[in-house]
Amino acid sequence: MTKRAKPEILAPAGSMEGLKAAIAAGCNAVYIGGNRFGARAFANNLDQDEMLEAIAYCHLHDVKLYMTVNTVLKDREIKEALFSYLRPYYEAGLDAVIVQDMGVLRFISRHFPKLAIHASTQMTLTMGKGKEFLEKYHVNRIVPARELTLRELCTMRRETSMELEVFVHGALCYCYSGQCLFSSMLGGRSGNRGRCAQPCRLPYHMAEQNRSEDAYLLSPKELCNLPYLAEMIEAGIDSFKIEGRMKRTEYTAFVTSMYRKYVDLYFALGKEKYRDYIKKNQKEWEEDLQNLSDLYNREGFTQGYLTGQAGDSAQRHPGQKGTMLASKRPKHGGVLVGTVQKVNPKEVIYKVQKTIHAQDVVEFRNHSLTPSYEYTLGEDVPAGTLVTARYKKGSEIRIGDQVYRTKNAVLLEKIAQDYLRTNEQVSVQGHCVAQKGQPLSLTVTLKGQTICCQGEICQKAKKRAIDESDIRKILQKTGNSPFYFEKLSIEAEENVFLPVGAIKQLRRDAFEQVRKQFLAQFWREDTVTPEDMDNMGKDTVISEDMDNMGKDIVMSEDMDNMGKDTVISEDINNREKDDQKGHAVSKESLKPQIATSVTTFEQAVAVCANPKVDWIYFETAVMTEKELSQAYHLAKEKQKEVWLAMPVIFRHAIWDRFEHKIQIIRENAYGQKDIPLIEDIWDGYLIRNMESFAFLTKYIPKEKLRIRLDHNMYVMNEEAQRFWKEQNVTLFSASLEATKRELEAFQNYEPMEIPVYGKIPLMVSAQCIQANQKVCVCQDPKEWHKQIIFEDQKKRRFVCVNYCRYCYNIIYQDIPLYLEEIADQSTTIAGSIRYSFTTESASLVERILQGNMPCKTQRGHFDLGIE
Structure with missing residues (x-):
């Protein structure tokens, strides 16, 4: 049996202080943002000098540094800034970048040929099926969507040899990462640009109620998968990732130390003995979990989706209510430490059930966890003690209210002593030789790298000589330097003399030399500048097999220019075929073609009746197979193009369902001329994820496959x-999130399909408001398109739609997007335009297609855009 490797402990670092604390706590790698292009724009990100220092510090401590470049970049940012931004870090030995944008991925793989790329969780990857499309761009690690179960992660492990990096602790998003426009559309701060304002942590209420009993409808608990650490190791997860770049340094250090502790314990004891240890040492285990809670929790912890699609401790079943949300309090919940026994006009008496200490902060809360008063303790209080405290006038404290500790001063002080105030020096070995008439020499060895440094000439002592013990004491006073002598041998002649300052200077010089020599092994000088790429492409022909051109540099200028002045012959042939069919997207066309997407059978009938519509995207989450078949044939009768809209999320269960359907079609079609194969049914496919792309390229011949990327592919x-x-x-x-000006710039390359009408999808979630607030109804097909209306504090309305067939919800803005001048075809920036219908009735669809807009509309980011 192959020996299992220890998973990497990957810690967050929101600052240089956080990075050093994580390393002191035992991480194997850190991920951190620079001052541009990271998904935490408001963290204390590092500038260039700090980042170079951080890379060196990590390498000296045998720790890897991964830098976040995990946002969607605008065209000018890639062309004007990305290369110069990354170059110094690449040359200094940056270990990897975490990337969301496929354009960024391609750019980095071409210009920085030895830089590993990690596919961010923002890519919403749910399977390992698309690995071949990523591997050739130097992607060696996938950070899967956080919604995957342990079973799915095991399957993913079998599907790909790429490393898998999985979140094990920290904050969870309500939405699939990379599929959220909530903050962007409500306040202009885009999560895809690292500026999420977290509107999911705000209170909402169901429109059918005066107020919601559970006000925080979209706020998940904190993730803690320490209880499933053994199972994740056995699943073959390569990296345990801790969320928290925006949290305090003590959090980073302690959480890292806990995962370090239990990973090491598992590998020291083995599979069975580890589990026995946890059972036999429950007091230690529970204390560790409580300390994690003291640092940060939201109404406790959840195991997320690991154990089932509904998350938490059990898989969701029909009639079961969800348990994964922190529905009463969106911030740190603290730890319950007491209960109010008596309330006097100016004083409250509460009984302490856990020992609390001086400088702890405690907070009084009612049954809804609404805080009424907090104060800082002045002295230690043992468990079982009745405490009398004065409270602020007007505080609504009642008998039975609970008292929570929100700051554990003793724990924070211990963390500071263990991890924050330590100078994490690296061990070196030294040998010093002092001989009269010769330079004082110091040989230093750092992890196999050896240098010999010489200092001043040793003199014959005129008064007091310096001996071996003197030299040792001086050399071992390493202070705040990055090194300390693990071993130090001294050879000193009798009656030799050197000034103390000369010995100290030699130590400083030797340490600096060995540091430079050690770090030199990480330096790179093989960047491919944009100018190099231009020159390389002039005499280079594109190869069908990208690997034939070398693994480091894969594209020529010909590929860069494709779409500007020339296109490859295959593309020309496809365009000519498209022209014959009458559905080409032509740059010269002054009249964009009209596409629609339909969700229900009634919408499909209404769309087919409109002669202006050129093609239809059929959603499959709601219509029955009979309805889909009828709608398909009706569209064909009306000479519409019929496109299949693939699911927004394409997980293993959906893949299996589609695969089974294709097998049935092919079995029925075998030897039957009147039954078309799957590739002959649909005119094209609208895809929203990499898994759909992998599926289609597996089952449909290349020459018959027409694909359009949807808006969420960014x-x-x-x-x-x-x-x-x-x-x-x-x-x-x-x-x-694109503006009119940005879309006009694409006219020089490839006109896009522009959405002119539709309710904007703000979130795609594996959560379900219906199940969380009431009960799961997924077994009833009549409820598969159930709509729930809720509002925020500003009375803005949102529509949450169940798509139970594929087990996700989509939250839409109630006010639809409408770009009138493009819908009226008074501007020609679009190759085609699209009307997206989700919850509209058939009569409303008819009116909208006729240009008779019956409701209030918005223009999204079309005019102003995002930062």
Whole structure:
């Protein structure tokens, strides 16, 4: 049996202080943001000098540093800033970048050939099926969607040899990462640009109620998978990732230390003895979990989705209510330490059930966890003690209210002593020789790297000589230097003399030399500048097999220019075929073609009746197979193009369902001329994820496969378009975060399909408001398109729609997008335009297509855009 490797402990670092604390606590790697392009724009991110220092510090401590470049970049940012931003870090030995944007991925793989790329959780990867499309761009690690179960992670482990990095602790998003426009559309702060304002942590209430009993409808608890650490090791997870770049340094240090402790314990004891140890040492185990809670929790912890799709301790079943949300309090919950026994006009008496200490902060809360008063303790209080405390006038404290500790001063002080106030020096070995008439020499060895440094000439002592013990004491006073002598041998002649300052200077010089020599092994000098790329492409022909051109540099200028002045012959042939069919997306066309997406059978009938509609995207989450078949044939009768809209999320269960359907079609079609194969049914496919792309390329011949990327694939730059063109995808939908000016710039490359009408999808979630607030109804097909209306404190309304067939919810803005001038075809920036219908009735669909807008509308980011 192959020996299992220890998983990496990957710690967050929101600052240099946090990075050092994480390393002191035992992490194997840290992830951190620079001052641009990271998903935590408001963290204390490092500037260039600090980042270079951080890379060196990590390497000296045998720790890897991964830098976040995990936002969607605009075209000018890639062209004007990305190369110069990354170059110094790459040359200094940056270990990897974490990337969301396919354009960024392509750019980095071409210009920084030896830099590992980690596919961010923002890519919403739920399977390992698309690995071959990523591997050739130097991706060696996937950070899967946090919604995957342990079973799915095990399957993913079998599907790919890439490393898997899984979140084990910290905050959870309500939405699939990378599929959220909530903050963007409500306040202009885009999560895809690292500026999420977390509106999911605000209170909401169901429109059918005066107020919601559970006000925080979209706020998940904190994740803690320490109880499932053994199972995750046995599943073959390569990296345990801790969330928390915005949290305090003590949090980073202690959480890291806990996962370090139990991973090491597992490998020291083995599979069975580890589990026995936990059972036999419950007091220690519970104390560790309580300390984690003291640092940060939201109404306790959840195991997330690991044990089942509904998360927490059991898989959701029909009639069961969800338990994964912190529905009463969106911030740190603290630890319950007491209960109010008596309330006097100016004083409250409460009984302490856990020992609390001086400088702890305690908070009084009612049954709804609403805080009424907090104060800082002045002395230690043992468990079982009745405490009398004065409270602020007007505080609504009642008998039975609970008292929570929100700051554990003793724990924070211990963490500071163990991890924050330590100088994490690296051990070296030294040998010093002092001989009269010769330079004082110091040989230092650091992890196999050896240097010999010489200082001043040793003199014959005129008064007091310096001996071996004197030299040792001086050399071992390393102070705040990065090193200490683990071993130090001294050879000193009798009656030799050197000034103390000369010995200290030699130590400083030797340490600096060995540091430089050690770090030199990480330096790189093989960047491919944009100018190099231009020159390389002039005499280079594109190869069908990218690997034939070398693993480091894969594209020529010909590929860069594709779509500007020339296109490859295959693309021309496809365009000519498209022209014959009458559905080409032509740059010269002054009249964009009209597409619609429909969710229900009634919408499909209404759309088919409109002669202006050129093609239809059929959603499959709601319509029955009979309805879908009828709608398909009706559209064909009306000479519409019929496209299949693939699911927004494409997990293993959905893959299996689609695969089974194809097998049935092919079995029925065998030897039957009147039954078409799957590739002959649909004119094209609208995809929203990499898994759908992998599925379609597996089952449909390349020459018959027409794909359009939907808006959530975020093609916001030409590099992203080129990435997909290299996969033979040439049709794109505009991002809902793109402005008119940005879309006009794409006219020089490839016109996009622009959404002109539709309720904007703010969130795609594996959570379910229906199940969380009431009960799960997924077994009733009549409820598969159930709509729940809720509101925020500003009375803005949102529509949450169940898509139970594929087990996700989508939350839409109630006020739809409408771009009238593009819908009226008074502007020609679009290759095609799309009306997206979700909850509309058939009569409303008819009116909207006629240009008779019956409701209030909005323009999204089309005019102002995002930062």
